[in-house]
Amino acid sequence: MGNAQYKLYYFGFKFRAEVIRLIFEAAGKPYEDIRFEQSKWPEYKSMAPFGTAPFLQVTSGSQTLCLGESVAIARYLARKFKLAGKSDEEAAIVDMYGDHITDLMNAMVRLFSEKDEQKKKQDQEKFDNETLPKHLKNLEERIIQSRSGFVAPSGLTWVDLYLFNFLDLQGDKAQTLFNNFPNIKKLDEKVRSNPKIAQYLKRRPVTPF
Structure with missing residues (x-):
């Protein structure tokens, strides 16, 4: 079109x-x-x-x-x-990590909508101590592997913007996360300083x- x-x-x-x-x-x-x-x-x-x-x-x-x-x-x-990766293989990797971030977004939605305070507290602890670190560790390792400072070797794709948005939604908590994941922090800074x-x-x- x-x-x-x-x-x-x-x-x-x-x-x-x-x-x-x-x-x-x-x-x-x-x-x-x-x-x-x-x-x-x-x-x-x-x-x-x-x-x-x-x-x-x-x-x-x-x-x-x-x-x-x-x-x-x-x-x-x-x-x-042209923000999907430079080849079918790159696009597949970008999609894979995109789905990984969607898992985190969906887990956040479940936390928001949980009415039982006791269960909410348990779920929040599990999210903060298990789910989030595990997913971010996978993303951190991917960024190191790609050597571009982004998820894909060719540079900025939509998944970097998706990760940036997810981190932005964490508010003040993001700063603590950045201490453990320096490459994710650098990616966040790169996206933030993109002129557009x-x-x-x-x-x-x-x-x-």
Whole structure:
């Protein structure tokens, strides 16, 4: 779809949509960032492929494509904008680590939605002491192996932006994590200092998550 126009629909926070916004920003591609209040969701829900947000509308001429599922959208745009890896093999590695980060994102969602305080406390401890260090250790080793400072040897891909967003969602806790994973810290700094991303971070709305 050449000369496509992109409209991204999501609530007024980062979470699942932010990796998509970061891909548009890193690629320098224009898009409409439609952030709506929770009260407006019923109006948009019928437009979404699975009745979930975020979703993306891609319009080219008389054709409109509507995509749901944040990671599927991220992969589609990354391929379009050359942020998916330089070969099929690199793209597969990037996807693999992307799925690894999705595991962490999903674990975070389960923590948010757990109502039983006792169980929540146990789950949080398990996440902080087992799940998170294990996944970050795998990513740290991958960055060392790739020698580019990123997950892929060829440089920046969408998975680096996804990792950056995940770390950003950790708030103050990220600083402690960086002490144990110096290469992840360097990757975070590289993404943050990318000129296009740096400009976006200055102007994006401040939200708790």
